[in-house]
Amino acid sequence: METPATPTLPINRIVQGKNPREYFDPVEMADLEAGLRAAGRVVQPILVRPIPGSDLYEIVAGERRWRAAKNVFGNDYGMPVVIEALNDEEAEAIAVIENHHRAPMSHAEEAQAAKRQLLRHKGDKEEAAASLGWKPELLERRLALLSCTPAVLAALTRRQIQLGHAELLAGIPPDKQSSVLTGVLAHKVPVGVLKEQLGRFARQLAAAIFDTAQCSACPHNSARQAGLFDESLGEGYCQHPTHFDELTLQAVVAKAHGLRDQYPLVQIVKLSDGSAYLPIAAEGELGVGAAQYAACQGCASFGCAVSALPGSYGDVTLSQCFDAACNTQKVAAWRKAQRENEPPLPPKTAKTLAKRDQPDVTVARPSNQTPQRVKDFRVTEWRKWAAKELMAKPERNRRVMIALARCGHAGDVRSIEFGAAAKRIAGPCVLERLDFAVALPEADAIDAQHLEQLMLAVTASAAFGVGLRDLEALLNYLEVDEGRHFKWSTEFLELFTMSELESLSEEIGLKAKMGAAFKLARAKKKGDFIKSLLAVPAFVYEGTVPVVMQYPRRTVSAASIGLTGDELPVAPVETAEEEALAA
Structure with missing residues (x-):
């Protein structure tokens, strides 16, 4: 009985295919070549497929034997082959299976092959695993290795690191993998030592103050590696400490923001x-x-x-x-x-003085620092109060204008505020121009009955232009009574935090007036707390002015500097312009 001959092809008509194996171990290849020399031939045929449009054949499985035979027997050697017409998908699947069960590919090479098969099967992991002859669990484990950087995968392929190294490195950020890999290679760090070192930098998710629901699918969650790999930190760790710290700080900032009120x-x-x-x-x-x-x-x-x-x-x-x-x-x-x-006490009784027996302590008036937002509101209100008083006190209004002109502060007159007042006094068509040549005839056309009020408005508008020091002087000169102007309102109380509102309530006696109801109101949200503060029965809001809205008192008059009308200093006339004004 004749045995059918196995077909052969010259080695020079056989070319490399799309082999998932990228690394050929030199020691293993040397052993294979020695075996071929001893046998004098290649016993096991390789699998090839024809390349359309040429007389060449592409290797599907058996590239190690082909390489060894080429080195031992040369390019003209008749290589035993099995020829099959296969498409790309079939060819790669067979190549992966063949390599997996012979001299196995590296896990990194298997991971890349698994990725390509998954793409061919449009993301269906069961089909991809079946095409490779794998269980779905093995496919998941190999795909998880793709979290490693190319440098780590290359080291795994070249057998420079073990699978355990790669599994541990897969959980840390890519920008850290290369530096850690360098240390592992330089110091030949064992898997167990690497695991211990990485554990020192990991963060416990149980200690997180942010919502860890977002961490469930994160590639840096150790639970993912623990479910797939033999080597991991175990469950409950974040292996991206920088990101963990960022999320923590965001949560801290959010918590701080919630306390601003x-x-x-x-x-x-x-x-x-x-x-x-x-x-x-x-x-x-x-x-x-x-x-x-x-x-x-x-x-x-x-x-x-x-x-x-x-x-x-x-x-x-x-x-x-x-x-x-x-x-x-x-x-x-x-x-x-x-x-x-504290009264003097006999030495024997000094230590036994009960707190209820201690005398009242007299201290200086309490003080604090006013928040800037309250200061800004206060100054705005002071300006409105000063303007109203200037409109109500004609004589002092004129004296203020004299003072402004005398010290070169006439520029403190504000055209916008004056324009608004002028419209209220004389109608909407008054002084709409900023060009003096045009505004002059318009001013001349104003009804004489409005001139007095308009002149008062000119000076009053300066209350919105003077500096803070001059504003305080103006309030003192006009003897502004804050109680006539200040109004308790939600707008005012919204300026304060809950702590400041409690301090303010104690200062004006509102807290004492509310009694036990204050504590209940204080426990509410800020808006409701403010409503409670503005609706206390029998509390006199009218005329009650908190210290924060009171301007500092000082005397502003000729008498305050010891001058009478006849003694007021008059500067000598020095220029033609001043002489003309004096005349």
Whole structure:
């Protein structure tokens, strides 16, 4: 009986195909070549497919044997072959299976092949796995390796690192993989040591203060590696500490933002900042007294600290002072007041004095720092009050204009505010022009009955142009009564945080008037708290002016500097223009 001959092809008519194997181990190839020399031939035929339009054939499976035979027997050797007409998909699947069960491909090469098969099967993992003769679990494990950088995959292919190294590196950010790989190769770091080192930098998801639902599908979640790989950090770790810290800081910032309505100052504390705040209280070693503490709650430097420190992320520390110098002064003042008001006691009874028996302590009037937003509102209101008073006091109005002209501040007159007042006084068509030559005849056409009020409005508009120091002088000169102008409103109270509102309520007696209802109102949202503060029965709002809206008092008159009308200094006339004005 004759045995059918196996077809052969000259090696020079056989070319490389799309082999998923990229690395051919030199030691294994040397062993294979030695076996061929001993046998004197290639025993196992290779699988090839014809290349359309040529007399060449492409290797589907058996490239290692083809390479070894070429080196041992030369290009004219008749290579035993099995010829099949296969498409690209069939050819690659057979190549992967053949390599997997012979001298296996590297896991990195299998991962790339799995990716290509998955694309061919339009993302259907079951079909892709079946085409490779794999279980779906093996496909998932190989695809997960693609989280490694090309450098890591290349090292795995060349057998420079073990699979465990690659599995651990797959969980860390790509920009860190290369640097870690360099260290692993340089120091021949074992898998167990690498695992321990990476664990030191990972973050525990259980300690996160942000929503970790977003982490479930993250490639840096150790749970993903734990479910697929033999080597991992286990479940519950974020292997991207930089991103974890970014999300943590975002959560801290969001928490701090939610406290803005509660306190004048909300500070995020970081490791690089150091401690720049002090606890503040009415009593205790660092106490400032009850009255001063109430005032401190409305201070621009009073607030809370939100931790961005490891181990205490998001923790809020309440009742903090962020002005160390002021805090030191207030604590010292309270201690001094306690000492000065404490009566001398016999040595034996000094330690037994009960708190209820301690005398009242007299201290200086409480003070704090007004928040800038309140200052801005206050100045705006002061300007309106001064303007109204200037319209109501003609004589002082003229004297103010004389003072403005005398000191070169006539430019403080504001055309916009004057224009608005002029429209109310004389109608909408008054002085719409900014060109003096045009505005002059328009002014001449104004009904004489409006001139007096318009002149008062000119000076009144200067209240919106003078500087703060001059504004305070103007308020004092006009003897403005804040109680006639100030109105309690939601707009005003919205300027304050909850802490400042409590301080303000205590200052004006509103807190005492509300009694137990204050605590209930304080627990509400800010808008509802404000409504409660503005609706307290029997509280006299009219004429009650908080300190923050009161201007500083000082005397502004000729008498205040010791001058009479005859003694007022008159500067000598020096120029023709001044001489003409004097005449």
